[in-house]
Structures are given as structure tokens and as C-alpha cells.
Amino acid sequence: MKRDLLITADGIAPPSLAPQLHASPVGAALKTQATRWPRLPDWLLAWPLPLAVLAVWTLAAHFEWVAPQVLPAPEAVALTFKESLLSGELWANLQISLLRVLAGFSVGLVGGLALGVAMGLSPTFKDYVYPTFKAFAQVPVLGWLPLLMLLVGIDEALKIILISKAALVPITLNTYKGIQGVPTRYIEVARVLEFTRWQMLSKVVFPAALAPIWNGVRYGLTHAWLALVVVELLASSEGLGYMIVYGRQLFQLDVVLAAVVVVGAVGYALDKLLALAERRLLGWRKEAF
């Protein structure tokens, strides 16, 4: 928990932590209603709520309880979605956004890993750099935004810098903590085996620190995506965030909603991608248990 707080001190929602805990005691012990509904499969239970929302939404739009500028009909959103998909507008914007995230995230990843490894391995370097880093991390991405706008303008550089800052902080912190957290007894074993410095790093320290580092990478990507949306909302003339702003300005809420759905889907896909990679990368750990 201690680490969670540090990582997310930058202020952005962590990737999903929750739904893995199925065999849990509380629900069962409190004898919830679940026992009274034994026949319905889980996936079916997930649908009533969204369907009810959709129904109310459709009715509200159909009878014009609210103005279409405030809440467009679901079919209008679906149609806009289809149109912008077919016209390539959505793809073009998505591509731009993804490229930006990729560029910013890569910079943040390289910088974060380098900084984290250096601070983790060298106490002297840590003494010099860590306080400044903490102060830098304390100001959220949005706090830096006006300053950076003055310094570098509102072009591509602004987006890349902010996105990389968003990714850099959690990656640095987790890499540093991960290396610090390598159990001393591993190091002792390696000493007994007379490992060279390089062997020590490649066979002991990095494998042992990989899980927290990877966590940091995942948080970093989530943060990067969040930062991208903010920057595009505030200062951009293309990309998914711009689609949202543009739709909002013209009161075309169908465009806004379509873009919001894509933003959510991409965020989800990015996180799932890293989760899959994690299974590959950290699969060997499970064999031990």
C-alpha cells in the first residue's frame, strides 16, 4: 500500500486492481442474495443495468425530455461513430493520439528506467537527485502545463514533454523502490557464489526487481494516456482529445460521446496489452508457487 500511494502521487487512476478477488469471504459469509439466484450466469447479470440506462436514454431522447444538444439519441451516437469510422476521421485522430502517447511514453520509459536504476544502485546519486526529483514529482502534470506552454509553446514538444513527465514519475519511483526492495539474502547468496557485478545485476537484482518495475511501467502508460487526453483537450488541433473539444464547442454531443468511448476503449486496450506482456514476462515466477 505504501508503494501504491507513492506511485500514484502523480494523481492518476491506477490500472484495474480489483476484479481478481473472487473467492472472498465477506460476500459469502454475509449470506448475500446471491444464493437466492443460483440459476443466472454471471455474465447475464452484468447486462440489466447498462440496458436499463440505454432504455431510459432512448426514451428520453425519443420523447425529447432533454434537448438533443444536451443528450443526443443513442442511435445518433452510433451513427456518428460509424460515420467517423468510415470516413477515416476517427482513425486519423486515433493514430495521431497513439503516436503522441508512444513517443512521450518511450521518452519517459527510458528516462525513468535510467533514473530509477541509477538511484537504486548508487546511494550517492540518490542523495543528490532524489530530493529534487520528489519536488519535481510533487507538482502534477497539470501544474507544469502553463509554465511549459510559455516555454515551448503549444506544439508537439509540449505534448511529448508532458506525456513523458506523466510516465517518468511512476516508472522512476517503482524502479528505484523495486531495486531497493531486492531481499538482502539474494544478494548474500550471489556474494557467496562470487558473482561478478554484471552477473549480480543481470541474474539477481533485475529479475527480482522486475515485478515492481513492470508495475511502474503499467502505471506509467496509464498516466501517459491520461496526460495525452488532458493535453489534447487543452492545446491541440488534432487527436481524440481535440475531437472531444471540437464536438463540445459545436454542441455535437454525439461526436463527444463517440470520442469518449474510443478514449475509454484505447485506455483499456493499452492496459490489457501490458497485462498480457506481463504474463509472458513474469510467467516464470509462478512456477515457484
Add this chain to the structure above:
Amino acid sequence: MATTFVPKPLRGFVIPVLIVVTWWAAVRFGWSTSPLLIAPGKVWQTAVEQVASGHVFSALAASLRRDLIGFAIGAFGGLVFGAALGASRLFEKLAGPSFHTLKQISLFAWIPLLSVWFGLGDAAKVAFLSLAAFFPVVLNTFEGIRSVPADLLEVARVLKFNRVQTWAKVILPAASPSIFAGIHLGLIYAWLATLGAEYLLVSGEGIGNTMIDGREHFLMDLVLFGVIVVGLVGFSLNWIASRIEARALAWRGRSVAQF
């Protein structure tokens, strides 16, 4: 190594001092003629002016008021929703998937929608802030309640606790570290969201608006001052939350919350 000249506790100051000295030298010797390059003293002067005139306090008060109202609404809603998700399997199956889907939407993407539904004033900002606090509180409350050990609940059953007793004496205390972590995160997110809301829904007063104004008028000193204030507020909120957390969890015998 030359580095050994600097005593350990002072090492953290080396980089900031170097930065300020370089900055000062850049101004003093005119390395750049950009109007954005202002003297460090100018920032100090602006800070003094802002504090003396009270501008910074009224802006901060406006920001913090919104922040705390939104946070309180979001955190309360998150506690109730998270507890319900955690305690009832049926509710989890009904509402959990919808919640996890909504959670995927990048926080700031909500602002344009909320601004249509709630206008550009404080209502939209507070709604957005409560949303920002809501998600982490729900997730951590859910997680905390789901990870209450079965043994504890068995003890409660042996002692014939009723529902209220089970919740008040067993489930909530056992889940409290996770719940507090969620509230702490919620507080941090709400502060970030406060800034975002002020940038995107430019109306009214607030520290974010002060910075936006500074940027529009190319007042580098004001912007830098704003960056410092934002950092300090974030730091203080964080610190206060950790203190409260450490206090509230002191009975557990180990300082879960301190870092």
C-alpha cells in the same frame, strides 16, 4: 570521488542551488534576451505581492473549497458504493462490470460532457471533482472488504455478532488500511482534477485560473509562483492525509501509512 566534499544531508540541495545559480547567471549576464527569462528575485517579489494583497489566498480558498466539497461527495459515494460492491456478490455482478467499464474512460474526458450537463460554473467542477475522488475510493474500499480474512468473520459468527456489529467491529476495521489508502488517493486525484477543471472550465476564481491568466499575459513570474503554490498544496494535502491515516490506523500496531 569529488562528490565526497559535500556532506550527506546537504547533497539534496546541490541540484536546486545549481539550477538557481545558473538561472541567476543567465539573467545577470544576459545569456538570453527572451522576455520569459526573468530574475529569480522577480518571482520572490511576485510571491510577496500576491501574499500581501491576499490574491493568492482568495484564489486558493476558492480552489480548496471546491476541492474539498467535491472530494467529500465523491469519497462518501465511493465508500457506500465500494462497500456494497464488496459485501454483496449480487450487487457486484449487477453493477461491477458497468463500473469497471466507466472507470476506463480517461478522467478528463468527462469534463466536456459534464460542462454540457452542468454548465461552466461550480456545479460542473464539483461534479467532476467528486468523480475524480469516487473511482479510487470505490476500488480500494471494494478491495479492502473483499480481503477481510475468513477467520475474522468466523470469529464474529462464533461470537454471534449481528450484522451491525460484524460491520462495525470486524469488517470495517479490518478493511480500514485499504479504505484509507483509497481516500488518500481520492484526495490527491481531486486536487489534480481541481486544476484540470479550472483550466478546462475557465470561469470563476482559483489557483489554476491565476496560472492561466499569467500564461495569457506572459507573466512568467506569476506562472512560476503558481507552480510552487500548486506543489506546496499537493504536498500539504498528502502530508495531512498521511498523518490522519497514521493516527487512525495506530491501533493496528504498525505504521502502515507512514512513508
